[in-house]
Amino acid sequence: MAAAGTKLVEDVDVSRIYEKRFLDAGLARRDRVWKVLCSSFFQDRFPADGATLDLACGYGEFINNIKSAKKYAVDMNADAQQRLNKDVIFRQTPAHDLSHIPDGTLDRVFTSNFLEHLPSKEACNHVLREVLRTLKPGGKFVVLGPNIRFCYDLYWDFYDHYLELSDRSLAEGLTLNGYEVDDVIPRFLPFTMAGKQQTADFLIKAYLSMPFAWKYFGKQFLVTARKPN
Numbered sequence: 001m002a003a004a005g006t007k008l009v010e011d012v013d014v015s016r017i018y019e020k021r022f023l024d025a026g027l028a029r030r031d032r033v034w035k036v037l038c039s040s041f042f043q044d045r046f047p048a049d050g051a052t053l054d055l056a057c058g059y060g061e062f063i064n065n066i067k068s069a070k071k072y073a074v075d076m077n078a079d080a081q082q083r084l085n086k087d088v089i090f091r092q093t094p095a096h097d098l099s100h101i102p103d104g105t106l107d108r109v110f111t112s113n114f115l116e117h118l119p120s121k122e123a124c125n126h127v128l129r130e131v132l133r134t135l136k137p138g139g140k141f142v143v144l145g146p147n148i149r150f151c152y153d154l155y156w157d158f159y160d161h162y163l164e165l166s167d168r169s170l171a172e173g174l175t176l177n178g179y180e181v182d183d184v185i186p187r188f189l190p191f192t193m194a195g196k197q198q199t200a201d202f203l204i205k206a207y208l209s210m211p212f213a214w215k216y217f218g219k220q221f222l223v224t225a226r227k228p229n
Helices: 014-025 027-040 078-083 121-134 167-176 201-208 211-217
Strands: 051-055 070-075 088-092 106-112 135-146 180-185 220-226
Touching: 027 201, 051 121, 078 088, 106 121, 121 135, 121 167, 135 167, 167 180, 167 220, 201 211
Parallel strands: 051 070, 051 106, 070 088, 106 135
Antiparallel strands: 135 220, 180 220
8 A cells, every 4th residue: 555645546537538439439439349359369368267357447348348257447537437347347446446345356357558647666666566466376377568669659648648668668667566467468459459440349359369460569568467475
């Protein structure tokens, strides 16, 4: 937990940002994209009989579409709960406070496009340590996010981006906070796959099946780290 007086989250109206950014893009379109991402890529990395947490879940596009025996989600936006399926246990809380989840109970924690919103490396350290606490030995933290090395021209187009992270700096931060890094994909998804333009499902599946294409179009890293046994 953060020391008294430590500021981990900036005073930003999360619900207003989400409403403007994501509703404009079309929630149904985003959900469809994530359904394909989960079924064609992520599900193989998440045990269907395990316990999964979606950290900073947004409107639940990931956790609603992943198969998991137990599903948890946290977000600062209270509006998130009404978008989540009934099998998802939701808590409105900052990511550095997962006190409602006991030590060593989760098989997987996933977060997408979140860490760059933290105000400092200190805040990021608190989040990484809290996630580590909740993971079972051998449990994994899967992090998807914009890679500053490849999208520096777009990174600062969002008012609530504070922390610059690359695949390399995140891997180092995870190691320093007690994780063992399993896999680093520097270039995975484009900067956005759920914009205002429709993307056919078969094109998303084709992209996921061709890692050589990631090197040309990928702007986001995918880093996977485990809690040591």
